[in-house]
Amino acid sequence: MIRQAKKALNTVFGYESFRPLQEEVIGEVLKKNDALVIMPTGGGKSLCYQIPALLFDGLTIVVSPLISLMKDQVEQLREFDIPAVFLNSTLSPEEYRQNIALLRRGEAKLLYLAPETLLMPRTRNLLSELKVDCFTIDEAHCISEWGHDFRPEYRQLTEVRKDFPDAACLALTATATPRVQKDIKNILKLEDSEAYISSFGRKNLFLKVADKDNPQDQVLDFLYRRKNQSGIIYCFSRRQVDELYVDLKKEGHSVKPYHAGLSERVRNRNQEAFIKDDISIIVATVAFGMGINKPDVRFVIHHDMPQNIESYYQQIGRAGRDGLRSDCLLLFSYSDTQKIRYFINQKEGEEKQVAEQHLRSLLNYLESGECRRKPLMKYFGETYAGDECGMCDNCLTVDADVEDLTVQSQKFLSCVVRTGEKFGGTHITDVLRGSKARKVLDKGHDELSTYGIGTDWSRNQWIQRSRLLIRQSYLKKDKQYGSLMLTEQARSVLDGTEKVFGLLDRTTATVDGKTPARTSSDVENNYDENLFEQLREKRKELADERGIPPYTIFPDTTLMELSYYYPQDADSMIHIYGVGSVKLKKYGDTFMNIIRTYCQENNIEERRQPLKRRAKKSSKTAKHVRISEAFNDGQSIAHLAEEYGVKEVTILKHLKNYLDEGNELRTEGIAEASSLSARKRDSVLASMKKVGPELLKPVYEDLGKSVGYDELRIMQLYYLAENK
Ligand code: ADP
Ligand code: ZN
Secondary structure, three states: OOOOOOOHHHHHOOOOOOOOHHHHHHHHOOOOOEEEEOOOOOOOOOHHHHHHHHOOEEEEHHHHHHHOHHHHHHHHHHOOOEEEEEOOOOOOOOHHHHHHHHOOOOOOEEEEEOOOHHOOOOHHHHOOOEEEEEEEEEHHHHHOOOOOOOHHHHHHHHHOOOOOOOEEEEEEOOOOOOOHHHHHHHOOOOOEEEEEOOOOOOEEEEEEEEEEOOOOHHHHHHHHHHOOOOOEEEOHHHHHHHHHHHHHOOOOOOEEEEOOOOOOHHHHHHHHHHHHOOOOOOOOOOOOOOOOOOEEEEEEEOOOOOOOOOHHHHHOOOOOOOOEEEEEEEEEEEHHHHHHHHHHHHHHHHHHHHHHHHHHHHHHOOOOOOOOOHHHHHHHHOOOOOOOOOHHHHHOOOEEEEEEEEEHHHHHHHHHHHHOOOOOOOHHHHHHHHOHHHHHOOOOHOOOOOOOOOOOOOHHHHHHHHHHHHHOOOOOEEOOOEEEEOOHHHHHHHOOOOOOOOOOOOOOOOOEEEOOOOOOHHHHHHHOOOHHHHHHHHEEEEHHOOOOOOHHHHHHHHHHHHHHHOOHHHHHOOOOOOHHHHHHHHHHHHHHHHHHHHHHHHHHOOOOOHHHHHHHOOOOOOHHHHHHHHOOOOHHHHHHHHHHOOOHHHHHHHHHHHHOOOOOOOOOHHHHOOOOOHHHHHHHHHHHHHHHOOOHHHHHHOOOOOOHHHHHHHHHHHHHOOOO
């Protein structure tokens, strides 16, 4: 069964391998055992029941407290052609009837419903007629009064669970506190079941705390380098949300507000706009975020101090569910601390003590000079292994003095002059870095003397520089078009009479041209941004036609891989992350057409994908054939062993199989793998000729036990390949 699960992962979802614990949990569920799963947001909980659901004959029920989440999940599943439905109060009577009919006919694999719907007698009656193989309780912490989101209806699920004695019960949550975990176990009677708890160290989140001196400017600086990226900005109060919203709007950002003071209609509309990428940024109070499943939130800013570590962690957890690097910035000020103290002082007794404890933990985190992951993990009962994570401000702070940035500033300013003071920072950066972007070539900017003189700095560094030049009044920005123009003061920098100093923000800048983020892959750092934009636009168009969020079609990760590998036929496309057979059929051609045209216009060739992933996903060809063909193509045995993560002797076995089937192997590649001298090799071959090559023991004896079996196995293969 687990083999089938793996296959579903590859061919239906288009993913290469399981994430930590997924395989174990799925195995358990398939055996109809109960399990408790605790994984951080973005850990991949959904697949733990979605894959078994595909393999079971019967139905998988998923209890979920949030209607928006249900809808999102069902939409995503339908994009994979997996029959899923939900039942809740938002359905029209007609839709409700249709879904019920579908369930009765046994055509749905997954049913999502809210606890109150499940508790209704008519739902329970309906479900009692059906074969239910898995009973999943999502957001299982809602069962506990100790959690941050207690829901009394959840308590009654214990009763309902008895309706499905043959089903596996799977409880899932991202809440890490031991108290809540214990509650879930007790209430759902999971004491004897396995608990799967994964690490809460979200490695792809870059954590940064900055002193709040000029928050509006700090936020604008931060956003300047993040055009088109989705992000959430949390503020303490509604008023603060409204103010910041207006400020950002004025600066031309695509943004909407969200707080409890807005009508439900407006709130829903703004949330929807965010999910569907109609806007990039949402400025919100803590009211925002529950039920947001958007995987590509690239940043979370805390404009004000969060309530406590737990809510902070939950809020930043909304960033980077897709596993790509995402940035979390918290602006920290003394006066915010005072505000929280004021609220705490209005509480009494135990409640007050708990709140004080929370504040202490939070301050401990904020004021920490060591790796931020240490206090954070400690709070959740984990120890952070290792000294430095390389993904927080404290790990990356270089004790840099203010640097002399005159030369770099001169380059930037003169490029602004050469291009006629008509362009924004991104274009200037493209010219400086010698980009082949269409816009650069069309304008003939590749012929300017400043073209390509700035390759020693990363894109981010240049953009950051331009921002600093604006702040230091060397440049001014046209409010309407965003084009940059020189000020009088800039002339003296250009003619060398004035020097420019500044501090480079190392946490966003790159070191030696490489991003320090350890989780960033080559794909993430070097994908083709221009192609990515074109694919993104197409994705948005397709999503709008279907009325679904763009990420349901393909996540950003897929678009990045597409604009890195440039696949141009179905064979290569199927190996891209997130592309399974269904999506290949639905969208393959549309996206490949764009890629093909782009490659033709820009004279780009498809990039070969690593052998490992090609091999893993293609199920048609047997492994020993794939390995042997790669070997005949010139790959060494050692290389293949590494590629497949096996010992060399295993590769030899595969090669021998291939040979035994009547195929040929190149002999020089085999000899290469042997560490025997040429003389010794000849004596082994002579011995094989004498006593026969099939069995190794006689050869071993014949040679007076002077050559080990590993070497003999290599020479045996050589002998057989040569004597074909
Ligand atoms: P959670 O519910 O734990 O917050 P999700 O189930 O929504 O997390 O998964 C987060 C993201 O990771 C989704 O976009 C999902 O498709 C993706 N994902 C899950 N499992 C894998 C996997 N094994 N390989 C690649 N991507 C995965
Ligand atoms: Zn760190």
